[in-house]
Amino acid sequence: xxxxxxxxxxxxxxxxxxxxxxxxxxxxxxxxxxxxxxxxxxxxxxxxxxxxxxxxxxxxxxxxxxxxxxxxxxxxxxxxxxxxxxxxxxxxxxxxxxxxxxxxxxxxxxxxxxxxxxxxxxxxxxxxxxxxxxxxxxxxxxxxxxxxxxxxxxxxxxxxxxxxxxxxxxxxxxxxxxxxxxxxxxxxxxxxxxxxxxxxxxxxxxxxxxxxxxxxxxxxxxxxxxxxxxxxxxxxxxxxxxxxxxxxxxxxxxxxxxxxxxxxxxxxxxxxxxxxxxxxxxxxxxxxxxxxxxxxxxxxxxxxxxxxxxxxxxxxxxxxxxxxxxxxxxxxxxxx
Amino acid sequence: xxxxxxxxxxxxxxxxxxxxxxxxxxxxxxxxxxxxxxxxxxxxxxxxxxxxxxxxxxxxxxxxxxxxxxxxxxxxxxxxxxxxxxxxxxxxxxxxxxxxxxxxxxxxxxxxxxxxxxxxxxxxxxxxxxxxxxxxxxxxxxxxxxxxxxxxxxxxxxxxxxxxxxxxxxxxxxxxxxxxxxxxxxxxxxxxxxxxxxxxxxxxxxxxxxxxxxxxxxxxxxxxxxxxxxxxxxxxxxxxxxxxxxxxxxxxxxxxxxxxxxxxxxxxxxxxxxxxxxxxxxxxxxxxxxxxxxxxxxxxxxxxxxxxxxxxx
Numbered sequence: 001x002x003x004x005x006x007x008x009x010x011x012x013x014x015x016x017x018x019x020x021x022x023x024x025x026x027x028x029x030x031x032x033x034x035x036x037x038x039x040x041x042x043x044x045x046x047x048x049x050x051x052x053x054x055x056x057x058x059x060x061x062x063x064x065x066x067x068x069x070x071x072x073x074x075x076x077x078x079x080x081x082x083x084x085x086x087x088x089x090x091x092x093x094x095x096x097x098x099x100x101x102x103x104x105x106x107x108x109x110x111x112x113x114x115x116x117x118x119x120x121x122x123x124x125x126x127x128x129x130x131x132x133x134x135x136x137x138x139x140x141x142x143x144x145x146x147x148x149x150x151x152x153x154x155x156x157x158x159x160x161x162x163x164x165x166x167x168x169x170x171x172x173x174x175x176x177x178x179x180x181x182x183x184x185x186x187x188x189x190x191x192x193x194x195x196x197x198x199x200x201x202x203x204x205x206x207x208x209x210x211x212x213x214x215x216x217x218x219x220x221x222x223x224x225x226x227x228x229x230x231x232x233x234x235x236x237x238x239x240x241x242x243x244x245x246x247x248x249x250x251x252x253x254x255x256x257x258x259x260x261x262x263x264x265x266x267x268x269x270x271x272x273x274x275x276x277x278x279x280x281x282x283x284x285x286x287x288x289x290x291x292x293x294x295x296x297x298x299x300x301x302x303x304x305x306x307x308x309x310x311x312x313x314x315x316x317x318x319x320x321x322x323x324x325x326x327x328x329x330x331x332x333x334x335x336x
Numbered sequence: 337x338x339x340x341x342x343x344x345x346x347x348x349x350x351x352x353x354x355x356x357x358x359x360x361x362x363x364x365x366x367x368x369x370x371x372x373x374x375x376x377x378x379x380x381x382x383x384x385x386x387x388x389x390x391x392x393x394x395x396x397x398x399x400x401x402x403x404x405x406x407x408x409x410x411x412x413x414x415x416x417x418x419x420x421x422x423x424x425x426x427x428x429x430x431x432x433x434x435x436x437x438x439x440x441x442x443x444x445x446x447x448x449x450x451x452x453x454x455x456x457x458x459x460x461x462x463x464x465x466x467x468x469x470x471x472x473x474x475x476x477x478x479x480x481x482x483x484x485x486x487x488x489x490x491x492x493x494x495x496x497x498x499x500x501x502x503x504x505x506x507x508x509x510x511x512x513x514x515x516x517x518x519x520x521x522x523x524x525x526x527x528x529x530x531x532x533x534x535x536x537x538x539x540x541x542x543x544x545x546x547x548x549x550x551x552x553x554x555x556x557x558x559x560x561x562x563x564x565x566x567x568x569x570x571x572x573x574x575x576x577x578x579x580x581x582x583x584x585x586x587x588x589x590x591x592x593x594x595x596x597x598x599x600x601x602x603x604x605x606x607x608x609x610x611x612x613x614x615x616x617x618x619x620x621x622x623x624x625x626x627x628x629x630x631x632x633x634x635x636x637x638x639x640x641x642x643x644x645x646x647x648x649x
Contacts, residue, residue, distance in 0.1 A: 232435040237421030242452045
């Protein structure tokens with residue numbers, strides 16, 4: 001396979017991702033502006049200023065500050081310009097902190113929830129599903145449990161866990177990223193406290209995703225074990241260890257596609273889970289931004305999520321090409 | 337004697353009961369013999385082939401013994417059979433086009449397969465055999481999808497015979513190929529035998545014309561039983577079982593125009609093997625069936641090496 005194919009393939013992919021990004025940014029810019037309500041008015045209301053002259057002065061100041069006095073197309077262009085400078089505007093909810101700072105403070109919490117739960121549930125689920133396939137006892141127990149888990153809504157499992165392990169058993173705290181009595185610092189005490197608060201939200205994300213992966217993998221493995229190459233290897237007396245290894249490697253391919261498709265759902269799941277546990281990540285931020293009609297914060301958070309999902313999808317595309325030789329031949333075929 | 341099959345019975349378990357797909361078949365094969373195994377769909381030829389190497393989950397060994405080179409072949413015991421597979425008995429499957437793992441380079445797959453069987457790969461020998469079937473050596477660094485159907489077929493032939501098995505079962509290996517590729521495959525099979533890569537071979541097919549060119553002996557099966565077994569030219573020129581005669585008659589002949597004489601088929605279809613009828617199983621379709629056919633005809637050796645199961649033969 002020559003390099004030009006690879007470049008063409010990724011060139012085409014990048015173009016698609018670029019277009020998706022432009023559309024997402026545009027929609028993202030539109031949504032808050034066409035939402036009902038006036039954020040400046042609500043800020044003035046919160047300021048509780050009674051003199052009409054002062055109110056008018058403040059309105060002009062804020063309108064000018066956020067650029068609402070400009071024509072709508074100018075606002076759109078300004079938005080793109082600011083975006084490339086990493087400027088997401090100033091938050092209305094925690095005025096006058098820049099949105100970028102608010103988001104950066106929340107991102108570590110979301111990533112610390114998302115990355116381990118996505119990767120671990122994917123890994124454990126696939127392993128477990130593959131192991132259970134064709135083992136009668138395990139299959140009869142894993143399958144129903146997997147169906148129940150994957151059918152559970154994220155926030156529902158989160159509520160159950162918070163109630164069972166948090167309120168009733170009292171083993172874990174049910175709210176916040178860390179204890180209110182502590183200040184964030186690089187100490188063991190703070191780290192352990194962080195971990196303690198992290199476990200329940202992590203567990204609810206991990207468990208729901210786990211069931212889906214295990215079921216998918218079990219079905220794929222059974223399909224692969226019935227395939228011709230497996231039968232041929234058995235006829236030649238190959239040990240089931242080798243056959244299962246081949247089957248696993250081939251069954252993982254559609255699971256990787258599944259991961260790409262699931263990413264958006266997983267992000268949404270993380271957001272509602274954060275809200276249940278008042279976890280200080282992007283999910284809670286979105287809730288706050290909506291409650292306070294904070295355009296800029298909402299836009300910034302969405303933007304961050306869109307970029308994250310696009311990048312993750314692109315990485316999966318690359319991984320897929322690396323591990324499935326057939327996609328590579330497909331690229332060469334597209335050339336001919 | 338290379339292979340001795342004695343009253344082998346293999347049943348399929350189904351929801352309706354046991355289907356007696358192989359119902360007491362006995363025959364022997366000499367060293368170096370190529371046995372053509374022919375018959376219509378469902379006659380038990382593939383079941384016989386599979387029984388000799390690996391029964392699938394629905395098959396049950398219901399009786400009979402198999403002896404290979406004087407040793408008992410434990411066909412009903414999946415575990416015990418494993419020692420014989422690939423080393424002593426090997427298979428070129430019906431599905432050669434999809435028999436190789438699509439995501440492994442062929443050379444790597446061969447290495448892993450051999451290592452899993454505790455054999456070290458003799459690269460020189462592998463190259464030699466790849467040359468012999470007319471494949472370029474680069475195929476070892478290719479993925480199966482990069483090969484054409486005929487190339488895959490030949491590659492599987494090389495893999496299956498790599499450990500010089502005593503018995504090779506070739507199941508319908510020419511069915512999906514065009515005639516020129518069929519010729520190449522048949523030549524390669526003969527080459528394998530003549531080079532001593534395989535001692536004897538069972539060539540399962542429904543193509544009687546091809547079988548008679550390749551095989552030393554032809555065995556015709558009907559409804560799970562042996563109908564006739566004889567040297568290839570005997571089966572073609574002087575068949576004794578009425579089923580064989582009708583089969584040969586339904587083949588087109590060179591030089592005959594069929595707009596005058598319609599090519600004859602055999603009316604009717606084989607009986608169900610769930611509850612096979614008593615007596616000769618071909619009775620209902622047989623043009624010369626008589627009263628004695630209500631009793632099952634034994635396999636009789638009517639002349640040296642010519643076995644027929646028919647009262648009228």
